[in-house]
Amino acid sequence: MNHLIDQLQNWIRPGDTLWWGQATAEPLTLTRALVAHRHALARGGRLSVFVGIAASDTLQPGQADVLDFFGYAAGGAHRALAQAGVLDILPCHYSQLPGLIRAGVLPADVVLLQVSPPDEAGRYSLGQVQEYLPAVLERARVVIAEVHPDVPWTHGGVHLKASDFALLVDAEHPPLAQSRSAPGPVEQAIARHVAGLVEDGATLQLGIGNLPEAVLAALHGHRDLGLHSGAVGDGIADLAEAGVLTNAKKSVDAGVGIGGILMGSDRLRRWAHRNPALQLRATDYTHDPEVLAASHKLAAINAAIEVDLTGQINAEVAAGCYVGAVGGAVDFLRGAARSRGGLPIVALPATAKGASRIVARLSGPVSTPRSDAGLIVTEHGVADLRGQTLGRRLRRLIAIAAPEHREDLERQAHELLRRCGAVLK
Numbered sequence: 001m002n003h004l005i006d007q008l009q010n011w012i013r014p015g016d017t018l019w020w021g022q023a024t025a026e027p028l029t030l031t032r033a034l035v036a037h038r039h040a041l042a043r044g045g046r047l048s049v050f051v052g053i054a055a056s057d058t059l060q061p062g063q064a065d066v067l068d069f070f071g072y073a074a075g076g077a078h079r080a081l082a083q084a085g086v087l088d089i090l091p092c093h094y095s096q097l098p099g100l101i102r103a104g105v106l107p108a109d110v111v112l113l114q115v116s117p118p119d120e121a122g123r124y125s126l127g128q129v130q131e132y133l134p135a136v137l138e139r140a141r142v143v144i145a146e147v148h149p150d151v152p153w154t155h156g157g158v159h160l161k162a163s164d165f166a167l168l169v170d171a172e173h174p175p176l177a178q179s180r181s182a183p184g185p186v187e188q189a190i191a192r193h194v195a196g197l198v199e200d201g202a203t204l205q206l207g208i209g210n211l212p213e214a215v216l217a218a219l220h221g222h223r224d225l226g227l228h229s230g231a232v233g234d235g236i237a238d239l240a241e242a243g244v245l246t247n248a249k250k251s252v253d254a255g256v257g258i259g260g261i262l263m264g265s266d267r268l269r270r271w272a273h274r275n276p277a278l279q280l281r282a283t284d285y286t287h288d289p290e291v292l293a294a295s296h297k298l299a300a301i302n303a304a305i306e307v308d309l310t311g312q313i314n315a316e317v318a319a320g321c322y323v324g325a326v327g328g329a330v331d332f333l334r335g336a337a338r339s340r341g342g343l344p345i346v347a348l349p350a351t352a353k354g355a356s357r358i359v360a361r362l363s364g365p366v367s368t369p370r371s372d373a374g375l376i377v378t379e380h381g382v383a384d385l386r387g388q389t390l391g392r393r394l395r396r397l398i399a400i401a402a403p404e405h406r407e408d409l410e411r412q413a414h415e416l417l418r419r420c421g422a423v424l425k
Contacts, residue, residue: 004029004169005037011142011166014045016109019136022052023076023263025129027114028173029146031058034112038066048107051087053208054078055176055263061086072097073327082322091316094230094328095287098135108136113145114175115160115168116153123159126280127151128175128262128269131230134158134282146171152262152269156279177265180234183214186349189379191218194301197343197375197382198222201249202297205229205332208263211347215301219244226250227257228295230286230328232278234264237271247277251296260286287328292335299343300336302329305364306348306357309394309413311373311385313346317364330368337374337386344374356405358397360412376400391417 008030012018018034020027034041035058041047051059051071059069059077061084072090074082081087092100100106111133116125124147126133134157137143143164148171162168183191187210195218198204203226204219206212216235219225226247227236236257239245247255257278262268272278285291292298304313315329316322329346336342346368348357358378376383376397383396394413398406 004033005040007167007169008033008037008041008144011144012041012047012110014043014047017048017050017107018110018112019050019108019133019140020112021114021126021129021131021133021261023055023261024176024178025114025127025261026056026058026176027112027146027171028056028058028176029169029171030112030144032173035059035063035067038063042066050106051078051081055178074322089322091326093326093331094283095289095331097132098282098284101132101135101139104139108139110142110144111136111140113143114151114171115145115147116151117147117149118162119153122161124161125151125153125159126157127154128280129260130157130280130282131260132283135284142166145169148175150174150266150269152273154262154272154278154280155276156258156281158282175269178233178263179265180213181210183210183217186379187211187214188218190347190349190377191215193377193379193382194345194347195219195222197345198225198299199297199341200224202226202299202341202343203228203250203295205298205300205336206231206233207302207329208233209303211303212301215347224249227259228253228286228292228298229258230260230283231263232257232259232261232268232272234268237264237268240271240277249297252291252294253279258286287331289331289335289338292332293338295335295339295342297341298336298339299345300332301345301347302332304329304346304348304368306359306362307346307373307376307397308359308362309397309409309416310390311370311376311393311397312362312366313368313373314362314364315367320363322364326367330372333368333372333374337372344372345377346373346375347377350378350380350400350402351405356401356409358401358405358409360409360416
């Protein structure tokens, strides 16, 4: 480890901004060396670190003595950084990240990568991710990577030669995994409702977590589904190996599934390894509005913290803590709305710790405006808000709220409509 620190000191300068892949794409050997020896690497100055979703506990609030954390979300273990007030959150659409990086608005000096062993042509794959890293690679002064035999070689996007690295080391830790847990009855009920909306031949985009995995499990009776998503989980591999996910009916990238990052277990990595039916692509392709609009029957399935009675969605404040995560939801919902036969879906449990998640007034900012609301799904049903007036929206959303909260929501709805001058029908 001391030898690695000496090597890192040759390349990392005080004041540098460092980037690496989020979640499962975190290069643990390098990131853990960085935080453990941050004082030696900063040499009396400070270092900045871009933060995405966490699949590890590498970053801790106490490291803010030398490290400045900024990022688009306080996801996973990074919630602790936000709660401690040491994470400066960037509230932007995920699709904007590559442009901000290339323009130099978001500085990028050093990139730490997790890469696969090279193929026969000597090309190293970024393995489990593309996302915003291609843009970072264009700007970074220094590229440092760790290689591990369990990192899959994946098609699509950027591949690197040995000469592209300032430093390439053997990884001491296997790649991170994000395991799935068995869905509960609420998740299963939501998944059945969502699966009932999705047609054969649809192209899927899904968020992250247990609920999207439950939706994937509920789709095994479908045929010729496709993939165009930021995140790719284990359930995608299950559907592909069951012959359900064929990508055959896609209007864009026919025959090929498109993703930004693998967020699953070793089972997903094995399926993805050298699989020509899967390409990992950069954010400016996975989230491109023209590509999404051209993808027929795009079913965009995303989550939310709460939805108000007019269709406004909060995805940024949870339990009073600002966690960011504007993310790609609006990009995908708008894309699905423009897609021929598309489904802009937001799915969420009707309650959290007994409190209704269908609310009269949001407890946080409007992450998705009511004008972009499409179909809201809870375990109690589906509220299709497309082309609906305020009064009709309220009635439909109350109908999918938890029964014990409906009376109170209806009372609040009448007061809301009185102020708006609308009618509850």
